[in-house]
Amino acid sequence: MSERVIPESQRRRRRPTKQGTVLSEQVIVETALQLIGRHGAGALSVRRLGAALGADPSSLYRYFHNTDDLLLAVADELIGRAQYGWQATGDWQADLRAIGLRIHAAYQAHPQAAMLAAHRTTGRENEARAVEAILGVLRRAGFPDAEAVRIYHAFVDQALAFAAQDAAALALPPAAQAADLAVWQANYARLPAATHPNIAATARLLAADMRGSGYPFALELLLDAAAARLVAL
């Protein structure tokens, strides 16, 4: 076979599938996003995507080389969505907080794609725009260049790392997801004070706190520490 993919721009024919769908990169990517959103993590397989589109699974290989290729196309869409509509306010802490939470939220909306996207440097337009914006906020806040770069690095890596981390939790099969949670609710709640005094003393608090993401608070700590450094200059 060697190669059956034709770039979207060079497509001339549009032939409907047996069930009447007219395929295109756009339609496939959007359906994939819907599939992930509606039926959770494991739902994205070539077979199921084909079924959702009303097309034979193998037909998708006319549009993407393989599943990774497809997921990258989906991921590309996400990078843009994280920034969509953001505007600088002039308050650097508020701005960074907003950017951090936006990145986190955008990726949580599509956990499957997030896991792939979060640790790749694309060097493409949307990424460059984000780097530029964050560096701008820091430099305008008064951080010297070297310090701005260090904080940028910690800030962005932390946002992406947590995004991937929390996405991974969401992308788990429901059973495993429930099991992970149950560990805090049941397992740790029962450890005896004799062997695990600190866990026993805080079990209730742990079970409550570990339900959610650690990111918002971690972000707050990072912003606090950065502010302290700005003052100390």
Next chain:
Amino acid sequence: MSERVIPESQRRRRRPTKQGTVLSEQVIVETALQLIGRHGAGALSVRRLGAALGADPSSLYRYFHNTDDLLLAVADELIGRAQYGWQATGDWQADLRAIGLRIHAAYQAHPQAAMLAAHRTTGRENEARAVEAILGVLRRAGFPDAEAVRIYHAFVDQALAFAAQDAAALALPPAAQAADLAVWQANYARLPAATHPNIAATARLLAADMRGSGYPFALELLLDAAAARLVAL
């Protein structure tokens, strides 16, 4: 079949496989780590693991309920290795710094496994020991329980999230790894000041800083912020 797993502690018989291996949780987990390390994360399948052990794939189900269970055991092994030989010093900041860097280092030693394991709550022995130790450091430092738990959450998730993030970079094929770096060295270095003034102004610093992990500095910021909160109590 319903249930064929017997807890390691209650095992009495040790029957060698056809090829002579004597199975045990330990042997299986260690072989899994080797397999992942040598042939990549994709190499970990029940079938291949069975082959590497000289046992029928189905035999592993006498030791683990399913692959996820096995993966959790591998994850717990990594957590155990991170703590091996650690001792509290009484200086809470130094202690947390040491634990954080140890976790990070232990996972970097097995990048492929780290990617699979870093997102999971194992509920197993080594994890409980780590939770207990970290909570102990924070409570002894004087943080009230609720605050200790919040900081524990941020601290541990940050360590694991960065561990997974940096592991993913290490686990990339060398070519892709080089390409990622090149983005900072070449791509961003060439963006014109007209469109990306902040990147242009810091390109050299960026290229240098983005080579390494953002974790050590992010950890420092977290510890600084926590210390400030302790003082403010």
Next chain:
DNA sequence: CTTCAAAGGACAATGCCGTTGTCGTAGGCT
């Protein structure tokens, strides 16, 4: 209009995968 190359959807097959029902053997207790 008619023609006709080839785009692209469908089918079938390949070789993975995790998992489970079942069987027989041998380990170790009494």
Next chain:
DNA sequence: AGCCTACGACAACGGCATTGTCCTTTGAAG
């Protein structure tokens, strides 16, 4: 010495991504 059953082995099932091949349909050229 004899029994029970733990546990390794075998075989089979259904689902996965991917690919070789066929054949219908498209749409441009004449």
